[in-house]
Amino acid sequence: MHNDNQPLIFELSTEGRIGYSLSELDVPAVDLGAILPSEFIRTEEAELPEVSELDIMRHYTALSRRNHGVDSGFYPLGSCTMKYNPKINEAIARFAGFANIHPLQDEATVQGALGLMYDLQEHLIEITGMDEVTLQPAAGAHGEWTALMMIRAFHEANGDFQRTKVLVPDSAHGTNPASATVAGFDTVTVKSDENGLVDLEDLRRLVGDDTAALMLTNPNTLGLFEEHILDIAAIVHEVGGKVYYDGANLNAVMSKARPGDMGFDCVHLNLHKTFTGPHGGGGPGSGPVGVKADLIPFLPKPVLVKTEEGYHFDYERPQSIGRVKPFYGNFGINVRAYAYIRSMGPDGLKTVTENAVINANYMMRRLEPYFDLPYNRHCKHEFVLSGSRQKKLGARTLDMAKRLLDFGYHPPTTYFPLNVEEGLMIEPTETESKETLDAFCDAMIQIAKEVEETPEVVQEAPHTTVIGRLDETRAARNPVLRYQKETVEV
Amino acid sequence: MKHRYLPMTEQDQKEMLNVIGVSTVDELFSDIPEKVRFKGNYNIKPAKSESALLKELAQLSKENANSDDYASFLGAGVYDHYKPVIVDHVISRSEFYTAYTPYQPEISQGELQAIFEFQTMIAELTGMDLANSSMYDGGTALAEAGMLAAAHTRRKKLLVSGAVHPISHDVVKTYAAGQSIEVVNVPLKDGVTDLAALQELIDADTAAVLVQYPNFYGQVENVQAIADVIHEAKGLCVVSSNPLALGILTPPGKMGADITVGDAQPFGIPESFGGPHCGYFAVTKKLMRKVPGRLIGETIDDEGRRGYVLTLQAREQHIRREKATSNICSNQALNALAAAVAMTALGKKGVQEMATQNILKTHYAKEAFEKAGFTVVFKGAHFNEIVVKCNTSVSTINKGLFEKGIIGGFDLGKVDAALENHALIAVTEQRTKEEIDALVQEMGALHA
Numbered sequence: 001m002h003n004d005n006q007p008l009i010f011e012l013s014t015e016g017r018i019g020y021s022l023s024e025l026d027v028p029a030v031d032l033g034a035i036l037p038s039e040f041i042r043t044e045e046a047e048l049p050e051v052s053e054l055d056i057m058r059h060y061t062a063l064s065r066r067n068h069g070v071d072s073g074f075y076p077l078g079s080c081t082m083k084y085n086p087k088i089n090e091a092i093a094r095f096a097g098f099a100n101i102h103p104l105q106d107e108a109t110v111q112g113a114l115g116l117m118y119d120l121q122e123h124l125i126e127i128t129g130m131d132e133v134t135l136q137p138a139a140g141a142h143g144e145w146t147a148l149m150m151i152r153a154f155h156e157a158n159g160d161f162q163r164t165k166v167l168v169p170d171s172a173h174g175t176n177p178a179s180a181t182v183a184g185f186d187t188v189t190v191k192s193d194e195n196g197l198v199d200l201e202d203l204r205r206l207v208g209d210d211t212a213a214l215m216l217t218n219p220n221t222l223g224l225f226e227e228h229i230l231d232i233a234a235i236v237h238e239v240g241g242k243v244y245y246d247g248a249n250l251n252a253v254m255s256k257a258r259p260g261d262m263g264f265d266c267v268h269l270n271l272h273k274t275f276t277g278p279h280g281g282g283g284p285g286s287g288p289v290g291v292k293a294d295l296i297p298f299l300p301k302p303v304l305v306k307t308e309e310g311y312h313f314d315y316e317r318p319q320s321i322g323r324v325k326p327f328y329g330n331f332g333i334n335v336r337a338y339a340y341i342r343s344m345g346p347d348g349l350k351t352v353t354e355n356a357v358i359n360a361n362y363m364m365r366r367l368e369p370y371f372d373l374p375y376n377r378h379c380k381h382e383f384v385l386s387g388s389r390q391k392k393l394g395a396r397t398l399d400m401a402k403r404l405l406d407f408g409y410h411p412p413t414t415y416f417p418l419n420v421e422e423g424l425m426i427e428p429t430e431t432e433s434k435e436t437l438d439a440f441c442d443a444m445i446q447i448a449k450e451v452e453e454t455p456e457v458v459q460e461a462p463h464t465t466v467i468g469r470l471d472e473t474r475a476a477r478n479p480v481l482r483y484q485k486e487t488v489e490v
Numbered sequence: 491m492k493h494r495y496l497p498m499t500e501q502d503q504k505e506m507l508n509v510i511g512v513s514t515v516d517e518l519f520s521d522i523p524e525k526v527r528f529k530g531n532y533n534i535k536p537a538k539s540e541s542a543l544l545k546e547l548a549q550l551s552k553e554n555a556n557s558d559d560y561a562s563f564l565g566a567g568v569y570d571h572y573k574p575v576i577v578d579h580v581i582s583r584s585e586f587y588t589a590y591t592p593y594q595p596e597i598s599q600g601e602l603q604a605i606f607e608f609q610t611m612i613a614e615l616t617g618m619d620l621a622n623s624s625m626y627d628g629g630t631a632l633a634e635a636g637m638l639a640a641a642h643t644r645r646k647k648l649l650v651s652g653a654v655h656p657i658s659h660d661v662v663k664t665y666a667a668g669q670s671i672e673v674v675n676v677p678l679k680d681g682v683t684d685l686a687a688l689q690e691l692i693d694a695d696t697a698a699v700l701v702q703y704p705n706f707y708g709q710v711e712n713v714q715a716i717a718d719v720i721h722e723a724k725g726l727c728v729v730s731s732n733p734l735a736l737g738i739l740t741p742p743g744k745m746g747a748d749i750t751v752g753d754a755q756p757f758g759i760p761e762s763f764g765g766p767h768c769g770y771f772a773v774t775k776k777l778m779r780k781v782p783g784r785l786i787g788e789t790i791d792d793e794g795r796r797g798y799v800l801t802l803q804a805r806e807q808h809i810r811r812e813k814a815t816s817n818i819c820s821n822q823a824l825n826a827l828a829a830a831v832a833m834t835a836l837g838k839k840g841v842q843e844m845a846t847q848n849i850l851k852t853h854y855a856k857e858a859f860e861k862a863g864f865t866v867v868f869k870g871a872h873f874n875e876i877v878v879k880c881n882t883s884v885s886t887i888n889k890g891l892f893e894k895g896i897i898g899g900f901d902l903g904k905v906d907a908a909l910e911n912h913a914l915i916a917v918t919e920q921r922t923k924e925e926i927d928a929l930v931q932e933m934g935a936l937h938a
Binding site: 005006008009010013017018019020021022023025026027028029030032035036037039040041042043045046047048049050051053056057059060061062063064065066067068069070071072075077080082083084085086088090091092093094095096097098099100101102103104105106109110111112113115116123126127129138139140141142144145149152173174175177178179180181182183184186187224225227229230253254255256257258261262263272278279280281282283284285286300301321322323324325326327328329330331332333339341342343344345346347348349350351352354355357358359361362365366377378401402405410411430431432433434462465466467468469470471472474475476479480481482483 | 553
């Protein structure tokens with residue numbers, strides 16, 4: 001990593017420099033004052049930088065060198081599926097016929113785009129075992145909320161207005177309860193049993209005629225398959241609730257089990273996880289939602305349909321929950337996911353899951369002697385270690401995560417799920433080689449030894465990054481959220 | 491099977507299964523109950539090689555008419571603008587695009603600093619105290635602003651100007667339904683929000699008024715007057731704004747806006763059939779701790795060096811869970827980076843010059859239409875869109891234009907029956923005088 005401090009772009013600004021190239025104005029240069037009333041014309045310039053094109057490239061190149069991506073090195077961040085982002089996807093998404101088309105063009109002029117979307121929907125229907133898919137949600141959390149709004153509309157259409165509760169396991173992603181709240185539901189937490197799975201007794205106790213839905217990730221956030229999934233679905237269905245599948249962990253079960261066959265009524269997928277949409281430093285994502293037949297009338301508008309004349313958007317959906325996003329979803333990400341699925345084919349997707357699961361189990365067994373493993377059974381695509389043994393020796397999971405930075409790795413997800421003390425959640429994905437996994441395990445084992453022998457090396461990590469541990473308390477207590485030119489006293 | 495994305499060899503697999511202590515891969519899936527186990531392969535298209543897939547999808551992409559090949563006058567929230575070539579070079583640095591959310595600041599300083607700069611640029615353009623690191627798009631950002639206003643004021647009604655983009659208006663309604671918030675439409679007068687009607691509609695339960703600046707019809711709203719009215723009733727003024735227009739227009743922050751949102755698509759982001767674009771969310775200091783999504787803040791490390799971190803995370807879903815007021819997690823980080831690069835390239839002068847060109851070219855088009863006998867309805871100040879009344883249906887006209895290599899304006903009859911045969915024409919800096927002249931001439935020919 002690059003070691004020099006990089007100034008802010010504003011600090012590199014020099015009055016009079018430019019970094020743009022606009023064509024000369026070819027219409028009469030009327031005075032703006034003749035078009036706009038003076039109160040609408042800004043009097044203070046926005047303080048944007050003034051830099052040349054090379055200044056800009058050097059600045060962002062320097063910044064990129066202070067950043068770690070999957071292409072920089074191993075990134076075993078649990079629950080995030082940091083697999084390789086294929087370059088062919090990037091090339092295809094940039095074709096002018098995909099990148100430079102307007103969402104409000106006449107449908108006859110964008111049949112290629114609509115055809116791609118429709119075929120992607122068909123592929124996702126087969127992969128999830130659902131009856132219909134919408135590509136509209138922009139990300140996973142947006143998909144969760146969209147599906148919950150549909151569930152709410154479904155119950156209300158049945159006159160079931162008392163269904164105000166959404167059940168969420170204690171190991172769930174934070175977005176689950178937040179999405180439930182935003183969709184107007186109260187969240188009820190379901191306990192996990194001693195095996196890390198949904199506690200069936202607790203679930204039976206909690207369901208009732210006020211249950212709108214249960215949200216479930218399978219395999220769960222511990223990387224464990226919910227073996228009693230059919231019982232779980234039956235318990236919820238018996239009281240009239242719906243069962244929702246959080247597809248964040250789909251990479252674990254492709255071609256092995258489909259949400260639609262497990263009793264789920266709806267599902268969201270994270271195309272930016274399983275289907276290689278790049279994470280982009282936090283987005284954009286894409287979170288399509290699949291549903292069973294009885295939820296189809298409630299899908300967000302518009303719904304893409306295929307007719308003899310071609311593809312078109314259907315807006316006549318009287319029971320629809322309405323629009324959840326302008327236009328038709330994050331099309332550019334959907335193009336990438338489509339390119340990926342078409343690159344893999346059915347055999348490829350099956351191998352993806354098998355190799356992801358082998359990689360996770362292999363690492364789990366290699367690391368098991370050195371760390372606590374609270375749930376000791378075959379995992380799926382990820383597993384969760386506990387750092388409690390090391391904590392007793394004075395090094396916390398946070399410290400070990402920081403120490404991993406010195407070895408050139410992005411650390412695993414830490415302190416999640418919440419039901420594991422000092423959790424370290426590791427997801428290798430299928431695109432990593434055995435050599436990479438071995439090198440990472442060796443580093444983890446070395447760190448475990450350091451905790452025993454030289455704990456200060458771990459406690460004071462990282463030692464080799466461009467910057468040390470940052471004072472987060474200071475950032476929150478006295479927030480500085482933007483650059484401001486220092487005012488010069490005259 | 492062998493695949494370029496899958497490095498595991500047969501020998502690797504044998505060794506790994508041995509360490510795991512199983513003899514077959516299937517054993518690792520034995521916890522999936524027999525009844526739900528999927529047998530065989532997905533019934534999907536077989537895999538294609540790299541070249542074959544490139545060829546097939548290149549062919550498919552050519553079935554779409556794109557704005558490189560056609561002169562596009564279609565706007566309505568998504569625009570064909572100048573995209574500095576360097577934007578794509580920067581966002582193609584895979585240290586940026588293959589990274590996750592910057593949860594490990596020591597190895598994410600590049601992303602964190604770039605987005606801190608984005609926050610600064612949005613705050614500068616909008617005249618607001620601060621901005622977050624991005625939202626999905628302008629429409630959902632507006633909806634989230636409405637939800638924030640309702641939660642902040644503990645009131646249950648949102649007044650939405652009839653000149654807010656109808657699609658965004660619909661998104662607000664969907665979000666509001668989830669929170670049992672009432673959405674009331676504010677009528678228009680001469681293409682802008684009717685102040686008298688607004689005053690009538692405001693009551694003690696009004697959380698906010700939501701307006702668009704410049705509005706859906708291209709008209710520049712008097713935000714100050716609207717803010718004054720809603721502030722008197724202790725509600726919030728929420729403004730949805732095209733950030734490019736703010737290169738010239740008085741920023742909402744200087745006109746009483748409490749929340750300014752919008753979409754940064756005009757800054758270096760392709761139309762991409764409507765997404766991904768880049769929502770932004772800017773507020774006054776008073777609302778800082780209520781902002782949805784991620785915020786990047788400046789701090790120092792253990793040796794006093796300046797650095798950046800995700801901050802004020804107590805607001806967010808992964809900490810607050812069911813007490814969170816927004817569920818946003820993934821945002822549009824890479825597009826925020828693209829917008830930051832474009833704003834940097836344009837810089838202080840370029841953003842003004844580009845905004846000015848939009849106004850002047852639209853003004854030229856307006857005069858040309860009027861000279862050709864068209865009525866340009868709505869007489870107020872405009873940014874880069876005007877409403878042109880035609881004698882015949884806009885879809886018929888647009889079909890004719892398309893044959894001449896022009897993508898025509900948006901058919902307003904689709905969203906408002908009273909505006910049947912009216913086209914919303916967008917003229918960006920990309921359109922040449924010749925193209926504008928051709929548009930007016932062809933529309934005149936089709937119109938007659």
